[in-house]
Amino acid sequence: MLRLNHVSIAYQNKTVVRDVSFELKSGQIGCLLGPSGCGKTSLLRAIAGFENISKGEVIIRGQIVSDEQIFVAPQKRKVAVVFQDYALFPHFTVAQNIAFGLHSWTKKRQQERITELLSLVGLSGFEHRYPHELSGGQQQRVALVRAMASGPELLLLDEPFSSLDSELREGLARELRAILKYANATAVMVTHDQSEAFAMADVIGVVNNGQLLQWSNAYALYHRPVDRFVANFIGDGVFMQAQVDENMMLRSHLGNFSIDPSYGFNAGDSVEFLVRPDDIVHDDNADNCARVMNRAFQGAHILYELELQNTQHERVLCLAPSHHDHKVGENIGIRLDLEHLIVFSA
Known part of the structure; x- marks a missing residue:
């Protein structure tokens, strides 16, 4: 579903991401994990089409969407983003927020899709509430289903739990994983929190100083780290x-x-x-x-x-x-x- 081949990203001739390669299969949940400022969000933005790349290729469903000559606009990539602050419209109800990207659908199909998605995330009956009437976890779920509403082929989640209380995060990460797996969605999440990464992802990439150090499952990262940074960053020891x-x-x-x-x-x-x-x-x-x-x-x-x-x-x-x-x-x-x-x- 997603492949990055030797991707580099530069801002004003300063390289912030260097020679990153990985792939994600359809239905998998991947995570880019690393400390603040390591380049993981720049990678997510490049996949979404919000950033140009200076070298390499971003390939979605076998189609090159970014390289040194080609640039496919974000709205044509069939990619949806759940932003860090959820970006819900405060003056729209839950139903109106979810329907925002469904303009071309009939009212009946819109309503059926809204009902289906709210049932999926346990929010049936919340159609007429406004974002300020929801808890942080409920807002997060609405942001997720709004992104899923039009059936994107790839979901990107930027620090989706950062605004939530720490004691809620791991439980919500497991919940979110179950929702994505039920929907057979392919997703890439960015986080600095390894507990969230372990709870959510099938495969995790540890990023530091703009480089992808290891792309593997949680077990291998913990028991078979490839270098000292990964060994230190993952778990205690x-x-x-x-x-x-x-x-x-x-x-x-x-x-x-x-x-x-x-x-x-x-x-x-x-x-x-x-x-x-x-x-x-x-x-x-x-x-x-x-x-x-x-x-x-x-x-x-x-x-x-x-x-x-x-x-x-x-x-x-x-x-x-x-x-x-x-x-x-x-x-x-x-x-x-x-x-x-x-x-x-x-």
Whole structure:
């Protein structure tokens, strides 16, 4: 449905997006994830046709819509955008907002489509309300169905949850995903929040400094990050120091591990390996102990920051069930359950 081939975007001769390539199949939900100012919104605007590209190709349904010579106008791309502020018309009712892009339809068809879409998002009976009479989540759903009303082939969502309370976002992201999947819609979302990306997307692209670092599913981003930025940006974790010995074993304060030759390290190399909170298991019967330095209660779990014994104050994170309630300063038993060894040069 969507393919970007080596796309670059420049403003006043300054390149803000460099050599980005990815593709999205029909019915998939993709997400561009990254910190503010990384170029993800520029990519979304280029797909929509709101920005020109300086190099590469944007292809929708097999048709080039942007390259260095071709530029198809936004209204001819069969693409709809849900903006960050929803952009609902305040003086229009819900029904009038949804019908705005359906001028060529008969009144009967418009009404049928409005009824169908409001039922899809659980807002039946809200036709005559105005945007100010709706909650933030309800406004978001109206903005979504207004974008879906004319049957676009690609939906683009620009930070769709940014104006909502943080405790609502993940639940609404799951809800929105279910709606899009039911409608078999193809969509690209932009966000800086990984929880929203995980809840919404089939495939996620991590963007930083104008480059697409990794385009994959959430599991691969978390357990098999391709570089240190992705490893740091996705999930929690710490990097531990280690040395590669003559037997190609990784020697560290957490233990010794065999290292895959494909990493290309040599004996004597100094490296760092990633340890996630779920790699450290709280076990009262374990031989190794660590001191609780900080703790964050998270309901079902407590995230502990632990200082290892017999080290130069090296620390790890441990996600333990919250009935294991330990105070700062206590020593607790830990053991390692490291299934995915992620190693980078120090």
